[in-house]
Each structure stands twice: as structure tokens, then as C-alpha cells.
Amino acid sequence: MDCMIVLNFKTYIEATGRKALELARVCEEVSKNKGVSIIVCPQHSDLAVIVGEVDIPVYAQHFDNIEPGSHTGWVLPEAVAEAGASGTLINHSEHRLSAADIEACIVKSKALDLASIVCSNNVAVSKACAAFSPDYVAVEPPELIGSGVSVSEAQPEVVTGSVDAVKSVNDKVGVLCGAGVSTGDDLVKALDLGVEGVLLASGVVKAEDPKQALLDLVSGIL
Secondary structure, eight states, X not given: OOOEEEEEOTTOGGGSTHHXXXXXHHHHHHHHHHTOEEEEEOOHHHHHHHHHHOSSOBEESOOOXXXXXXXXXXXXXXXXXXXXXXXEEESOTTSOOOHHHHHXXXXXXXXXXXXXXXXXXXXXXXXXXXXXXXXXXXXOOGGGTTSSOOHHHHXXXXXXXXXXXXXXXXXXXXXXXXXXXXXXXXXXXXXXXXXXXXXEOHHHHTSSSHXXXXXXXXXXXX
């Protein structure tokens, strides 16, 4: 069963600096040994190092809708591309953007040959984001993020509704789901609802044994 797993490192201390590289290598090992697609999204400070050390795709967690110049503390899209990233998250629930900025960031991603995963929180936003033609829309009800309760279990209608809404606008846009996804059962249920993969974080990043957590996650699709 084909599936894309996107692991967001967020700013967890368990995925910062040296530990971020260790986790990325674990993801690479599981990806190669099990034949599953795993994308890692480290912090910007770790991006270039991880890109240089692993062969799996590395995405940024965010970039800003800015041009080169005087923007101290912001994230320049060109800097993400120069670091060697393959893509970026856009509009994560912890870093919301306006509709205009979402569209501009998708346009910039395409210009820089970066894949884009735009996060949404409900069916309506999923549909609106699909109109901007990102590579993927990832639906994540924010109240379930980090809850340990999977969206595919608690709010399956949000997942199926987003799949239908996105495909009705642009059937070339893939759909992922996140929020509470942490087990093999969660992953299988999500795929059964029509998504092409999952976006997750704490279930793996904060696990006592991240490698085993990843192996458990993919066990249901092998």
C-alpha cells in the first residue's frame, strides 16, 4: 500500500540539533528498509545539516512571504531552497497565514522548485487551499493535535469531506491528514478514508523509542 509519512520535528528538544540528525537518520533507515516514503521537517537551524546527511526528502517547516532584503528574523524562501530542502510546510496550525500569503507562498514554492504541503483545519479551508494548487493539503483539526486521539477516529467526516472537497477543485492535489496519528491502526484508518498519507509529530518525535514507533506506524501497510 503506497503511503507518504511526513514527520514534523516542530521545536521539540528531542528533535533539536544533534538529536534532530539522529532522528532523521532513523527515518532514513526505516524508509529504506521498509520501502515507505518518509519526509522529515526539521527546524530551520538544522535544515542544511540534515539535507547533507540523509537521502530522504527534507522539508522546511515554514517560510515567509518576503523578498530578499531587510527582514531580520524572518525566513526567506530562497534560503530554504539554498539549504537544499525539497519542499515546505505552509500554514501549519501553529503558524497560520492569511489566504493571500498562502497563495503567495505556493507560487514562490513552485518558482523555487519546492514541493508544498498546505495545512488546513476543516473542509472549507481544505477546499480553499486546493484552489491555489499546492502539491498536498494536510487537514488537521487543531484541537486534536498532540491529543493522542486520531482525526481518522474522532472526526472521520473532516477527512473524507476534505478529500472530496479538494478533489472536486483539483484532482491533482494530494490529501494528507494529521492530528493524533501515532499508531499503525491510525495510519490504516486514515488511508481507508482516502488520503495519500499522514502528517505527524509527537507520536514519533517524543516516543521513548522513535524507531520502534515508526516501525509500529508502518506495520499495518507492509
